[in-house]
Amino acid sequence: MxxxxxxxxxxxxxxxxxxxxxxxxxxxxxxxxxxxxxxxxxxxxANGSLVKDGGGPVASSLIGQRFNLPSQKGQPSGSPDPKWFQPRPSAAGPAGYDPKSSGASNLGPNNAGLVKAVRDRRTAVAAFDRVPPSSVPPDALTASGSGLDPDISPAYAYEQVNRVAKARSLDPAAVRKLVAEHVQGRTLGFLGQGRVNVIVLNHDLAALKRR
Amino acid sequence: MNETLAGWLQILALVGALALSFRPLGDYLAHVLTCPRHWRVERLVYRVGGVRGDADQPWPAYLRGLLAFSAVSVLFLYAFQRLQNHLLLSVGTKPVAPDLAFNTAASFVTNTNWQSYSGESAMGHLVQMAGLAVQNFVSAAVGIAVVAALIRGFTRKKTDRVGNFWVDLTRIVLRVLLPISFVMAIVLVAGGTIQNFHGIQSITTIAGDHQSITGGPVASQEAIKELGTNGGGFYNANSTHPFENPNPFTNWLEIYLLLVIGFSLPRTFGRMVGDNRQGYAIVAVMGLVWAASVAIVTANELHSVSSSAGHAAGGMMEGKEQRFGIWASALFAVSTTLTSCGAVNSFHDSYTPGGGGMTIFNMMLGEIAPGGTGSGLYGILILAIVTVFVAGLMVGRTPEYLGKKLGAREMKFASLYILTTPGLVLVGAGLAMALPGERAAMLNSGQHGFSEVLYAFTSAANNNGSAFAGLSANTAWYNTALGLVMILGRFLPMVFVLALSGSLARQQPVPVTAGTLPTHRPQFVGLLTGVLLIVVGLTYFPALALGPLAEGLR
The missing domain is CATH 4.10.220 (Light-harvesting Protein)
Structure with a gap:
């Protein structure tokens, strides 16, 4: 033993x-x-593809951010700022786009709450961008898997041009041209999907001169 | 280029890359598992480790080594997590709670990588790289070691020796997994995957808001996570996270990596048994099942089948990333659930009932197309044995496979193997549904909520690790139950496989006669596919009917 x-x-x-x-x-x-x-x-x-502005980093070009109006009473207001191109909805953290709690909504394909959220978003985005509700693309209405998706579809980017140009008193043609420069096709022509990186687009937008 | 053509090209490029790797990688693996010479560094490993690398072991000794190594690994990983706040690079994390630490330890040692925690907030860098990622290497190697022993059972005669566990383990890690991971980690970094030791960096965003940018040695872990079909993400969002999987190319590469060993092992099998055609028959079955599954999931997702949310949004983009889109997400989802990987580049809980149901069915198939590293091949070989047995019954002959007779003893082990996983899945899911507190952990209600629980137990018992992640599984009950299911679902089948191997190795091969069923022809490919679908279909049909089928037919 x-x-x-x-x-x-x-x-x-x-x-x-x-x-x-x-x-x-x-x-x-x-x-x-x-x-x-x-x-x-x-x-x-290796260090996170950081985007720098003068001194310190203001973003990682891979990690999406919120572009909301300044918070009131220390709380994020949650309402989108018309001056910026808006990213997709996010389920990462209560306010969205929190890299400390990446993740998806995990709502099922017939979940009543999700169906309602999608319909509400369609109404809200259409009103915000002043476009017909039927023309809002799916990526603007659905939360990504990571909650940190830095990209939107080219269709959603173009849809936002007039609103952004107006809020910034810019020539819409100039903003449209900026978007066109930021459209990325599929990698090698066939991998993944076409997209516009909102972080890089907004960063370059800030540098665009008023008309 | 339109979406459909691009989607097809993406799949064809993947199939092409896998076909190109099939011979070289398969042959190399066969060489590694059979070559009599040790490398000098391997001898050093045996000496420092205090094990003998010079003699083959009978199957009970092989199994004892495997179980001892795994038991020690669970204890080590448990202690590591409980003490992480005292260690270097803890980046402010707290000790992991006991039930969660047990679940995670069981999960990584069994090659499951079910994650009840979220990596960015629960685990320090040192635990991730020197605890969890080490298991990514060795648990994958253990799977290949077991299938190597099974193949030796077919190739050897009149012996009780099936190989040396320590030699197999060491060689697979040092000669196969480590070099490939190293090269691929660098490629991933070039693509944008991060690799640093930073803590959390606070930045002021473009719009003047605040954001915390995370750091960590991600790429080195990402490479072996896919290659070893482990699937445990550095972050909660796994391969949807842009720091793990930054662009469509890294995504394609990750799918390739998680499939490549599984699809190449049949070549190794054919080489080792001295008849490459046997390997082609096996890989044909794997390829058929994989292709059918890709077609079903992609079609369901593209057309938003039976999803009111998908119709409301105009497309199934909930839980999917813009840079990947539906085609690349469906391709990843199928590949990760047909292997034992369980990494995700989109969240399956939000898939259509047909697409999400198919990911559950993929795992229920026992992860054999191509399956986890090693475990996929031994899984399909067991089914091949059952197929030969069924065919033998039809014509009234004693069944034989690769020259070995399949008698009562062999069939007992094969049957026990097949019964283990469904037993664990159905009993586990049944228990969870019977307990009110555990039912309440479902995020979605009704049939979809039941699918979440069924998915969890299917994933754990098959050592997959992906989830319908809406389920709040970080409770003492789920952590403990799923931890036990993972351990039983991993090691019981291994016991039966090794016992079978020992029993086969003892036999004198029987000569091939006119009455022997040829196991390399299309006829056998068809038979094996049929047996596979019937066995799994009959076992799980009632459970699937309550979940995804009911939801899809509403």
Whole structure:
């Protein structure tokens, strides 16, 4: 009995030693070497593709942001700012676009709450952008998987041009041209979907001169 | 280029890349698992680890090594999470609660990577890279080791030796998983996946708001997460998160990585048994099931079938990312549920009843098309054994597969293997539905809520790890129940596979006669596919009828 117990212990001790060896190789050495190479060769990507404005970073071009009116009484107001291109709805955190709580709504395909939310959004976006409700594209009405989607469809970007131009007293043609410059096609022509990065678009919009 | 053509090209490019990898990777794996020479660094690993790498083991010893290694891994990972606040790079995280730490430890050791926590707030960088990611490597290697032992059962005769667990484990990690992950991690970083040790960085946004940008060694973990069909995301949002999966190319690459070992292993099998055609038959079944599933899910999502939310929005974009769209999301969803990966680039809970139901059915198939690293191949080989047995009954002959007789003992192990997972899924989901507190954890109500629970137990028992994530599964009951289901769903089948391997290895092969069922012809491909669908369909039909089928037919 005592002999078999000793054997069992010795067995597990060897297993533990093997686990520690693999921890050193795949858990310490591997990520450190990858980090070293990544930081040396691709520092911009490895550090989050940050967008800088003069001094510090104002965004990561990969992570979506809220573009709402300034908060009142310390609370985010939640109403969209007409001066900016608006991103998709977000389920990351109560206010949306919180990278500390990435995630989706997880509402089912026939969930009554989701159906109502989609209909309400259609009405609200159509009124905000002054377009017919039927022309609002699906990405403007649905929350993304990550809640941090930085992209919208080209259709949704073009839909917002007149509203943004008016709020900023800009020539709509100039804003339309800016959007056109930011439309990205499918990668290699066939991977994924066409899109406009709202972060980069809004960042460049801020630099556009008034007419 | 229109959407349909682009979608088809995306799929064809993937199939082409997998076809190109099939021979070289399959042959290389066969070489790794059979070559008699050790590398010097491997000898060093055996010496430091205190194990013997020079002699093959009988199946009970092989199994003992595997179970000891896994048991120690669960304990180590549990302690690691409980003590993480005392460690380096904890980035302000607290110790993980006991039930959640058990669930997570079980989850990563069993190659499931079910996540009841959200990575960005619950786990420090050190736990992620030196705890969780280590299991991504070794649990994947354990799966391949078990199938290697099973194949040796077919190729060897009159012996009780099925291989050496420590040698298989070490070689698969050092010669296969580590080099591929290393190269792919760098490619992912080039594409925009982050790789740093920053904590949370507060920034003032473009509109003057505040935002916290997260950091972490993501790319190194992402590469092995897909390659080893683990699927545990660095972040809660998994591969939908732009820091894990920044663009359509990285997305395509991640799908390729999570399929490539599973689809190449049949070549390894054919090589090792000395008849490549046997491998082609197996990969044909895998490919058929995969292609059919891609077609079904894509069609359901494109046409918003039976989804009132999809009709209201004009498209099934809830839970999907703009940069991927429907085609790339459906392709990922099918691939991740037909392997044991469980990473997601879109959230399945919001899929159409047909699309989401299909992801559940994919897992119920036992994840064999192509399945998890190793586990997919041993799963389909068990079904091949059942198929040969059924065919043998039809003509009244003793069934044999690859020259080995399938007698009562072999069929017992195969049957036990097949019964384990459905038993766990149906009992687990049934219990959860019987308990009012556990029922309340559903986010959606009615049939869709039941699908969330069914998905959770199917995912755990099959070691997938993806979720209909609306279910609030971070409770003591779900953490404990799902943790146990994951452990039983992983190791019981392995016990049966290794026992089967030992029993096959002892036999003297029987010569092929005119009455032997050929197992490399289209006829066998058809038979195996049929047996697979009938066995799984009959087992799960009532449960599926209560969930996705009822919802889809409303």
């Amino acid at each position: 005592a002999g078999s117990l000793t054997r069992l212990l010795r067995h597990h001790l060897a297993a533990l030693r093997m686990l520690l060896v693999f921890t050193v190789i795949t858990g310490i050495a591997y990520p450190l070497v990858v980090t070293g190479i990544a930081q040396a060769v691709f520092p911009h990507q």
